[in-house]
Amino acid sequence: MIGAERMAAVDRNAEALGVPRKQLMESSGNAIAREVRELASSGATIAVVAGRGNNGGDAFVAVRFLDEYDVSIHLLGRAETIGTDIARENWVALQDGEYETTEVTDSRDFDLPEADVIVDAMLGTGVTGALREPEATAAKRINDSNTTVLAVDVPSGVNADTGESDGAAVEADRVVTFHDTKPGLEGLDCKVTVADIGIPAAAERFVGPGDLDNVRGDVGGRVFVIGGGPYTGAPALAGQSALRAGADLSFVAAPNTVASEIQGYAEDLIVQPYEGDRLTPEQVDGLVETAASYDDTVVLGPGLGNADETIEAAVRFLESFSGRAVVDADALPAIPDLDTEATLVCTPNRKELTELGGPETNDLREVTDEIERLADDLGHVVLAKGATDVISDGERTRIVRTGNTGMKVGGTGDVLAGIVAGLFGTADAFDAACVGSYVNGRAGDLLYDERGEGLLASDILETVPVAIWGESDE
Secondary structure: OOOHHHHHHHHHHHHHOOOOHHHHHHHHHHHHHHHHHHHOOOOOEEEEEEOOOHHHHHHHHHHHOOOOOEEEEEEEOOHHHOOOHHHHHHHHHHHHOOOEEEEEOOHHHOOOOOOOEEEEEOOOOOOOOOOOOOHHHHHHHHHHOOOEEEEEOOOOOEOOOOOOEOOOOOOOOEEEEEOOOOHHHOOOOOEEEEEOOOOOOHHHHEOOHHHHHHHHOOOOOEEEEEOOOOOOHHHHHHHHHHHHOOOOEEEEEEEOOOHHHHHHHOOOOEEEEEOOOOOOHHHHHHHHHHHHHOOOEEEEOOOOOOOHHHHHHHHHHHHHOOOEEEEEHHHHHHOOOOOOOOEEEEEOEHHHHHHOOOOOOOOHHHHHHHHHHHHHHHOOEEEEEOOOEEEEOOOOEEEEOOOOHHHHOOOHHHHHHHHHHHHHOOOOHHHHHHHHHHHHHHHHHHHHHHHHHHOOHHHHHHHHHHHHHOOOOO
């Protein structure tokens, strides 16, 4: 089962893997035609009511496979307003083939002919909310027709994720949906056929540009990095990368012995010093209060060091905090047996993964099931870092293949933690981890031809915005 937003991402990922949407539309149209043949014998009358998006485009393709039927196509709106190139191409193919087509520019003029089967291809899974004109009138006419109705992907007006409708909706007798069933189809009183249209499994398994598209449209918020003490570069990198990923403000809480040094890395960071030379339990209450009062996304760990009292402080912080946090590096020993209400993304490297109770391996792709079990046992999202990254929330597991050998240099994990935090303010933990890993690797890939094995973590800061908002035509 797959939701509408995830389905859009998978379509885009398939395209990046070399399966163009035009090819998927051709397969979808063929699947619609097969369903029509099951519903009506040769010579029957078929009325196709089509919208101006790819749902309509699927139906345009189907018509070319139904020459043994008496088919009429009713486009809701003007042909010049068809919304995608591939749908428009298939509409033009119908014109060139002299198929019977009508443009419905006024719902009052919509005349639905008598037919043996009506194909509802007005709106697809990506459209929610009440039907507007001319779709609302078309849905009423379809429902009043007392004719067998085949809906394409989802009945128009029905929310593909919930099965609910906000007003009028097409009452389908049959639905042909693509790749996988949709949650909202379960409760409908109709037969649902799932058609395999050739989307490769890798489009779901590997994080790709479709996943990025779903996350990058809404960013912002505050990131609060708790790091530094023995080390100063790590928290500065995490704070800066959070800003590059779209955070509005980035704060770094650090011991006063190193605060000025961290501030020196970037004037964009807001450094908040506390007493001492490392994080200890005495500072925890104030840090929790600050993070909670501003609804900050926390990055806990970069450069903290591994002193016993620092680990104790990390445990106490996470047990007192109920917000969002990325737990990285020196704070990871706090995770096993942790009792917390916080929503966590844990970012271990291969060695740290083993210390958390995960598998010992040189290739994370070979132990995805074990990583999924670990995430389930811990109750947190695990972003395991390696030559390829593996992300799991205990139920879903994805793999990220961006990145290169130049990124073995120190500090790239701190950049990753900040990117995930920057996305975590508006995306859920799993999506932030998946897309954060993808963006981090892609930012490094944009530099590899120029820098090669001389790539620095600080270099990646410059390409993070391009990796998120630039072109993503892999």
